[in-house]
Amino acid sequence: MLDLLIRGGAVVDGTGAPRRVADLGVRAGRIAVIGEADEPAVRTVDASGLVVAPGFVDIHTHYDAQLFWDPMASPSPLHGVTTVFGGNCGFSLAPLRRHDDYVMRMMAKVEGIPLAALEQGLPWDWTSFPEWLHRIERPFAVNAGFLCGHSALRRAVMGEDAVGGTASPRHVDEMVHLLHDALAAGAMGFSTSTAPPHNDGAGRPVPSRAAEPEEVLALAAALHDHPGTTLELIFAGCLNEFSPGEVDLMASMSLLANRPVNWNILGVSAQSKARCEQQLHASTVAAARGARVVALTLPRTNGMRMTFLSGAPLDGLPGWREVIALPVSERARALADPDVRRRLAAGAASDEAGALRYVANWPALSIVETFASSNRQYEGRTVADVASERGQDPFDALLDVVLVDDLRTGLRPPAPADSAEGWEYQTEVWRDPRTMIGGSDAGAHLDMMCGAVYSTSLLASVRAHGGMSVEEAVQLLSDAPARFYGVRERGRLVEGWHADLVLFDPDTVAFGTECTRLDLPGGAPRLYTESTGVEHVFTNGTQVVADGVLTGATPGGLLRSGRDTESVTVPGGA
Numbered sequence: 001m002l003d004l005l006i007r008g009g010a011v012v013d014g015t016g017a018p019r020r021v022a023d024l025g026v027r028a029g030r031i032a033v034i035g036e037a038d039e040p041a042v043r044t045v046d047a048s049g050l051v052v053a054p055g056f057v058d059i060h061t062h063y064d065a066q067l068f069w070d071p072m073a074s075p076s077p078l079h080g081v082t083t084v085f086g087g088n089c090g091f092s093l094a095p096l097r098r099h100d101d102y103v104m105r106m107m108a109k110v111e112g113i114p115l116a117a118l119e120q121g122l123p124w125d126w127t128s129f130p131e132w133l134h135r136i137e138r139p140f141a142v143n144a145g146f147l148c149g150h151s152a153l154r155r156a157v158m159g160e161d162a163v164g165g166t167a168s169p170r171h172v173d174e175m176v177h178l179l180h181d182a183l184a185a186g187a188m189g190f191s192t193s194t195a196p197p198h199n200d201g202a203g204r205p206v207p208s209r210a211a212e213p214e215e216v217l218a219l220a221a222a223l224h225d226h227p228g229t230t231l232e233l234i235f236a237g238c239l240n241e242f243s244p245g246e247v248d249l250m251a252s253m254s255l256l257a258n259r260p261v262n263w264n265i266l267g268v269s270a271q272s273k274a275r276c277e278q279q280l281h282a283s284t285v286a287a288a289r290g291a292r293v294v295a296l297t298l299p300r301t302n303g304m305r306m307t308f309l310s311g312a313p314l315d316g317l318p319g320w321r322e323v324i325a326l327p328v329s330e331r332a333r334a335l336a337d338p339d340v341r342r343r344l345a346a347g348a349a350s351d352e353a354g355a356l357r358y359v360a361n362w363p364a365l366s367i368v369e370t371f372a373s374s375n376r377q378y379e380g381r382t383v384a385d386v387a388s389e390r391g392q393d394p395f396d397a398l399l400d401v402v403l404v405d406d407l408r409t410g411l412r413p414p415a416p417a418d419s420a421e422g423w424e425y426q427t428e429v430w431r432d433p434r435t436m437i438g439g440s441d442a443g444a445h446l447d448m449m450c451g452a453v454y455s456t457s458l459l460a461s462v463r464a465h466g467g468m469s470v471e472e473a474v475q476l477l478s479d480a481p482a483r484f485y486g487v488r489e490r491g492r493l494v495e496g497w498h499a500d501l502v503l504f505d506p507d508t509v510a511f512g513t514e515c516t517r518l519d520l521p522g523g524a525p526r527l528y529t530e531s532t533g534v535e536h537v538f539t540n541g542t543q544v545v546a547d548g549v550l551t552g553a554t555p556g557g558l559l560r561s562g563r564d565t566e567s568v569t570v571p572g573g574a
Contacts (some may be wrong), residue, residue, distance in 0.1 A: 002027050002041035003541060009047025009503060011469050014054040014079050014479035019471060021352045029541035047503055051470060052537060054478040054493050054552040055082025055500030059063040059485055060264055060296055062086055062111050064093050064146060069121040071139040071554045072209055076442050076452040078531045080502035082539045083490055087147035089234050090193040090208040091452050093134030095156040102155055105201030110442035112310055116522030129182035136559040141544040145230060146560035148182040148391035150192035156269035162207035167215050176222050183226035186560025190219055191232040197316030203325020213249050220253035228486050228565030229245040231261040238263050238352025241275060247282045254291035254365055258573025266295035267355055268429045270422040283434035290572015296439035299427060299458035303415055304449045305368060309407040316356050319347030320344050328407060335399050345395050359413050362394040369410030375401055423465045430476060436484055437476040446526035453511035456531045460510035486566040499541035509533030
C-alpha cells in the first residue's frame, strides 16, 4: 500500500522534459511510482489542474540561526523550497572561541538578524564546527546543509587579530586543520568574502576581508579530499566588475579544490549588460583553465527595504562605513552635519560605488514606512516628491525625514522597469551555463527583505512574460542547483528518489504582500511574505504545507557532505 497517492497532476520532473498528466505514489518517504498507480493508498490528493514538481533547492540562505527557534524555516516552504544551504558568504556560527560573542554580533550586523533574537534564540554552547552540527541536528521542515565560513575560522584561530591582521603560516595551518575537522563532520564546503559592505558588529571589515590570496587558496585546497563539498564566495568584484586578481583567484580555488565555485550575486538587467558580460567572462576564463566558476542570479523579487538604522547596504558606499558604524546618537549628529552630508553624497555618486549606486538614487527612493507622526504624510511617496514639496535638495530632504524618525524610516530603491528587452536578456542569462538561479539570502537581512520569494517570483514572471516554460523554470529551481551541489536523489521526480514535492497552480502562483511580523525571539521584527498558488509541499513524503499553510510537520533534517552529497568535480582538477 502507498502512503500517499497524488492523482492526476501535471508532472514536471525537473529535467526540463515536457509535463505529462500522471499519478505519483509515495512509500516510506520515497517516490514509488510515476504513471498510472493502481495500488491503494493511505491518503489521496487530487492534483487536477496543479503542477507536481520536485521541491525547490535554495543553495544560498542564512538559516543557520533561525532553524534553532524555527524548524519550519519559514516562509521558504510556502514558496516550494524543501532543501536549503546556509553558512554562505564566509559567515557560519562555528567554530567559536569560548566566551566570545564576536560571531553573534557580526551576524547581527552583516546579515541583519536582530541581536536580541540571536542572544535569546541560540544556546551558544559549542566551540567546534562538529559540535555545532551536533547541536543543530534535529527535525526540520526542510533538508538543510551548512558550509563553514572563513570569518568564523579566522576569529577562532586569530582572536582580535583576525580583523585586519595578516595570518602567519601557523595561523593558516590552524585554520586549515579546523576546516578539515568541519568537512569531515559533514560541512558542505567553505565560503569566504572580501565584499566592502561586509562589516562586523563594531563596523570594521569582517575577518575574511583581511585574508591574503595564499590563505584563501590553502583553505580552498582542503576541500579536495572531502567528498561532496563545494566553494562559495562574494568578492568586491561581485558588486561591480572583477579585477584580474579576483578572476585568477576564483579559478585557482576551483582547481585546487577540484570543485566548482559559485559567487553572489549577479544583478541582471538590460541596463547592466556590459557589467554582466564582464563578470560572466570570469567563468569563461576559468573554463579555459579547466575550472568552473558560476554566478548566482535572482529573478526579480518584491524589492529591498533599507534604513539608516541598520545601515545595510549603505555602509558599502565609499566613505560611508565610518559614519554608519557610529552609535545611533552619534550617527544622527553626523547625518545632520552639512559637511558630512556633502562627503557622503560625493562617495555615493563616485565610480567606486559600482553597482551600489542604485541604492543612492535619492530622488527615486520610495518612503514605504515612517514612525514620527509628522512624517506620516510622506509614506508611499518618492523622495523627489517630498523634496520638491519642501523646497530642498533630495539628499537633504531624505536625511531630514530620516532624522525625525530616529533613522528608522523604511526606504525602497526603484525596481527596474519592465520591458520586453529586459525580460529577454534576463532569460538569456538564466539559461547561460555560467549562471545559477539562487542567492535568496533567506533568513538574513530581515528588516530589508524576504528573500524566500525568489522561487514564486520566477514562476509568476514566467506566466506574466512568457519566453520560458514552466518546465524550464522548475528545472532552474530544483534539478540545476541539486546537481550543482551534488545532492543525492533530490531535485528530480524519479522513482526511488526522496519524495520532496511541490504542487502549485501555474495560473495563480506568486508571492504575497510583504508584512512585518514580531515573531522572532525577544519579539524582534522581520519582513515576511506568504505565497499564493502553492497548494501542497512535501518533504521526504510528509506534508509540510497544506492548502498554502504550514502544517508544523518536521520530516526534514541535517544534510552532511559525503553522506547526502557526492563530489562535483571540474575538468582541470587533480
